[in-house]
Amino acid sequence: MNSLLEMRSITKEFPGVKALDNVNLTVAEGEIHAICGENGAGKSTLMKVLSGVYPAGTYDGEIHYSGKLAQFSGINDSEDLGIIIIHQELALVPLLSIAENIFLGNERASGGVVNWRETFRRTEDLLKKVGLSEAPGTLIESLGVGKQQLVEIAKALSKDVRLLILDEPTAALSEGDSQALLDLLLELKTQGVTSIIISHKLNEVRRVADSVTVIRDGATVSTMNTKTDDITEDRIVRDMVGRDMASRYPARERHAGDMLMEVRDWNVWHAEHKDRQVIRNASFNVRAGEVVGIAGLMGSGRTELAMSIFGKSYGRNISGEVAMHGQVVNVSDVPNAIASGLAYVTEDRKSLGLILEETIQKNTTLANLEEVSHRGVLDEGQETAVAEKYRDAMNIRTPSVFQKVMNLSGGNQQKVVLSKWLFAGPEVLILDEPTRGIDVGAKFEIYGIINDLSAQGKGVVMISSEMPELLGMCDRIYVMNEGALVGELTAEEASQERIMSLIVTD
Amino acid sequence: MEVADNNNESGTQGLGAYLAGHLREYGLLVALIAIMAFFQIVTNGVLLKPVNITNLFLQNSYIIIMALGMLVVIVAGHIDLSVGSVMGFVGALAAVMIVNWGWPVWLTIPACLIMGLIIGAWHGYWVAYWKIPAFIVTLAGMLVFRGLSLWLLEGQSVGPFPRSFQALSTGFIPDFLGGGRPNATSLAAGIIAVLLILWLGIRQRARNRQYGMEDEPTAFFVVRNFIICGALLYVTYKLAYFRGLPNVLISMVLLTVVYAFITANTTLGRRIYALGGNEKAAKLSGIRTERLTFLSFVNMGLLAALAGLIFAARLNTATPKAGFAVELDVIAAVFIGGASMSGGSGKIVGAVVGAFIMGVMNNGMSIMGIGIDYQQVIKGLVLLAAVFFDVYQKNKN
Known part of the structure; x- marks a missing residue:
């Protein structure tokens, strides 16, 4: 197979630091190529070199694209050749419609006057291609992250994409949306679109990728191909961290003790839409030294449950009670919740945590x-x-x-x-997606910290979209769906299949 | 991420690197000195004559006092456009109370300060509990209180005030340590202030070293303190040869010290910076953000009322125009002093120096006989330059 893209001995230095050191990357025409590496390994820098964010001349090495030496002086140059990057932080304008976003900067217009009919017609075609059934006039802000991601891809398709680069496309997506996105990538592959996908989720990599390149500390460690190599998650992890990981979860002892926190009949209504109930009659408990998981799809109400308990930081018309050591406590605002012994580690550390x-x-x-x-x-x-x-x-x-x-x-x-x-000295910590966007090595450390906490007798509630993580860490798992806790599984009973079936059959 | 870590390693930097990291703070001081030197030369030495130094303090006291409150409001992530009107309104209220109603001064002053608190609470209530942008709330306040002062004064100027009220602004500290010139109390106060600054500075350095915090290189410490202490002694010496220390200077210095301490060293101050830095994160960390926002406006109202009293006392009359467009000078002072538009950063000392920069420019240009038209243009450009410098620095890092 011909190679579409060859990056040869790319070296990029910043003052005092070599971000990329002699990196080689070859992407074959029509394949899905995964790039794996820990945070800070240099993946994003490499993609910025490729797309022209760092213009030719600011790095050493050569880029060959469809057989020709490419020297991009800016992102427009690479887009002209059909190289389109979709960043982790989506670049859509929330208060504009899908159609307006897709053709933003590339308007279907003559003499500065937008041709709405053509814009909408072409948008409909593109949406069909990515499997979205929304009307072209729908505002972006009314779409979930998963659908927004698809709009980004539709936008890329509108520019006649040849090489599509996705930076952690599924990081913020639920299981279902992730699957849909990956299917779309496979579909685009059959239409001749080559993709590069940067991802931390190794099961996804295994599912869609034809080849995998692992980068560590700014250098290429290995390139594997599904046809010739036996790609396993363990092997990728080993290459990423540079050492063998006996297990992705540290061993832990069970030490569930006395009842610590009980939440009873918790009901919450949506913060803006008065008549939408977000949490329905949720009751759960945590014992001292126990790690309790809450599984569920994105949007099932896990974060809303946690934040409403933590000082009523979300929602309205909240009813139900929270008891610590059997005594009902006051969690009417955050200072009271903290005084009652609660802590909430948010899923959005940049805008809510720090x-x-x-x-x-x-x-x-x-x-x-x-x-x-x-x-x-x-x-x-x-x-x-x-x-x-x-x-x-x-x-x-x-x-x-x-x-x-x-x-x-x-x-x-x-x-x-x-x-x-x-x-702050809490007795119960609610951890909302504690390892989101974190590399494998740091994840392992966070797991270690969670185990230490439970060994000290603290109760931990762990909310996560990654089921293997819950299965690896928790003593007990509650399953949440559409605002209700629909099941409770012990560590022994729990498996990905059982959790999914509880969600699906509800 | 390693990139940033390496570049920002602290403690082991050279002089150049330290200077680069703190260019803004030193730049402000250097700018003030340069501006003063410039006007001292072009006004043939009038700028630093004892009578003019005294004037400088009297003229700018109300701006500086309001800049203290404005810094707090801006650090908390808001803005207050009403302070000029509030100041004028409270001055008018004082005039009406004393002149028209015959209230005694001792009753009028607390009544006016309480009015300031109420006005601040009015603004704070809408901003904090109804989440109406401060820009709108205080723009409304600006109109409302301008209108109310017109109504109170019935469009006339009201005055004069009794001497005891004027003493708020134009009074001087009596010389406890023997009379005549030089004024011994003034000199003694200057020397005590210098000793205090040196002692505090040295103690802070010792602490920083103990905790391994970033430390100012010795050369910088010595030069900076030499300049500050020298300037302080020079000013008190000059004042001692005029009429001694103005009352208003004392209140200004005390307020500055108190606010600098509160913002830098108390949990209250820390929480205000946290609120401005990231309101949601602060709230989820158990900080009562609404209450803090409310209080920052209440405080602003109090200081605006105090400024109104001082301003009225200095002019010895309350006019419907008093305080017109003063909010712009106050806000400009805070931004020249290095506060960030988006909240969460800025220092009291910066705001005070910023106010002095504006004040010296006003004063110097007036002495030179530059028209008010050019003055405005120049002040505008200085504000833009100062903020550009901030943004440029930030981008470079």
């Missing part, structure tokens, strides 16, 4: 400033000591706790959020 412009130190103490102050006056020495203690305990990789958290990698940021909540 103050990115502030230092690790200030983020760490934020939820418990009383502990590092006397009569309202902060003791900076004590604060620093606390931050350093957690930096060491959590293995946060940073030269100093006075580093701004926006300079940290996703895994280290997540450890800062965990530090903040551990310092």
